[in-house]
Amino acid sequence: MSFPEQYKQRVKSINAYLMNSIEIIENKKLKAAMAHYPGAGGKRLRPLLATIACESVGGSSRDALPYGVALEMIHNFTLVHDDVMDEDLTRRGIKTVHATFGIPEAILAGDALFARAFELVPESGAHAADVGRLSAVLAKAVRLLAEGQQMDMDFEDLRRVRPADYMKMIDLKTAVLFAAAAQGGCIIGEGIKKQEEALTEYGRLIGLGFQIWDDVLDLVSDEKTFGKPVLNDIRNGKKTLMVIEAMEDLRGREREELLSTLGNEHATQSQLERARDILDESGMIDHAINVANGLIKDAKRKLVVLPDSKHRKCLEEFADYMVTRKT
């Protein structure tokens, strides 16, 4: 059984808890806007990670479920607000929240998902004395997410972004929430300090791998498999690791061709494909895949502090899944 399949039942529990937690909202418009993305599916990677991390230190997955759902709400709140900021009109094959309900409603729905997430944290089976720390872990992660999002927006106005800047940005914008998932799960499962540190770092590393692989998929996948339009990052001029490294290395005509297509809304399909081929032929895609694989390898090494168990094995598979998934 492949990694996600063995957790089908758990994903059902996550979805039920998630949608139920939104039911409490009285205002119909607010509730509908809040439920728009959570109801449209998703892989639930962060809740899964939290529950498996909890199990890996001897806890029960049930205890980590509310915290996991809180992470999923935070993730969805950032999607809602990011889509407003980026003026994106579609996501997951449906209209974005602000395109459906209006910008004020989307800002508010994001805020309410954010608030609701923090209401769920005490529902977790954590020791009463740990609940405050759990909230603080989550709050810090969201603060760093905001730093990452601002850094990403700043990139748009920069001519040159270094690979290290990119790594820092995705650390903040993507990896910290995976880190908070693994750390929180460990706190709820009452893991020892050494395990908490290792799981936090494991979460961070697979989060970095996840994001680089996401950027790779945008180039090498097709829309049907990926579930969203491909070559979008090129059209939007997104400064991915591959683009950044290409800009450092390439000279002459290839550089000019790539530059003229990046961020060009009117680029034709063949121009987009040519840009992709330039990144491919110059070895940038392979390089990014290597970086992602290296991060996953490092992440798995962190797990040695955990007792040998099927849950540890699942965390290894989880890490591999980050950079083998097709969607």
Place this chain on the structure above:
Amino acid sequence: MSFPEQYKQRVKSINAYLMNSIEIIENKKLKAAMAHYPGAGGKRLRPLLATIACESVGGSSRDALPYGVALEMIHNFTLVHDDVMDEDLTRRGIKTVHATFGIPEAILAGDALFARAFELVPESGAHAADVGRLSAVLAKAVRLLAEGQQMDMDFEDLRRVRPADYMKMIDLKTAVLFAAAAQGGCIIGEGIKKQEEALTEYGRLIGLGFQIWDDVLDLVSDEKTFGKPVLNDIRNGKKTLMVIEAMEDLRGREREELLSTLGNEHATQSQLERARDILDESGMIDHAINVANGLIKDAKRKLVVLPDSKHRKCLEEFADYMVTRKT
């Protein structure tokens, strides 16, 4: 010494803690956007309430300071997002956050203030076992704020709003945060359950009084004293208690005159003043003042469960200040 003057020193401590808590932000643009409103002053009523409530049950004001600052951050985050939603360009005599930094930056600054608030909660001197509950109190308050804001936005499209709807809306949009201030202060000060319930209700009632008085000031004050343009609510067509009651009661020409000015951006100063006079002469302003005074009286009655002390006296003065303040 009048109510706010006796807390000058405390307001200084609140301001220092507030601005210091924003200093941790690395991204310069994000930090500046977050500091824009907190740095422009404000009465710090919510932190003051939290610290005095804490003292009133025998706690130390210092212990409640971080929680109080968290409330102030939440308050400021809602101002930032509300201004985006309402497309307002000035506040507190300065340009709004989005007018200064851009809409994406304002959305993000609000989110980051929100997150930072929840990071501060564990810095309070609450029992470790109470920190989780403190976070949950704050989270629930923010969720209800969002319900109130959506309800307020829904009012814009409604022809008829009943007085009870208005009371519910300001309960959610304004009073819950005052309630959370008093309740949280009591939790930190380790008040007993009866005191916590009484202080929560006290906070809610003075919050309602605060909002009704705010609507009154918009009509009876002048710009210089009020510190912001007056008669704005009439121009914006805001459905205040006074307007709602007038719409229930008035008939004939006065009703027509009022209706033609409400929400009319092009209304002249004399039309605005005429609308104000209609509300005044029909007794609506006096009625609202009576309602506000009644709420404050009820609020003060709740305080009987507290030990007789100068802090209880201060809470009485605090309540009175809500409906006597000029700004």
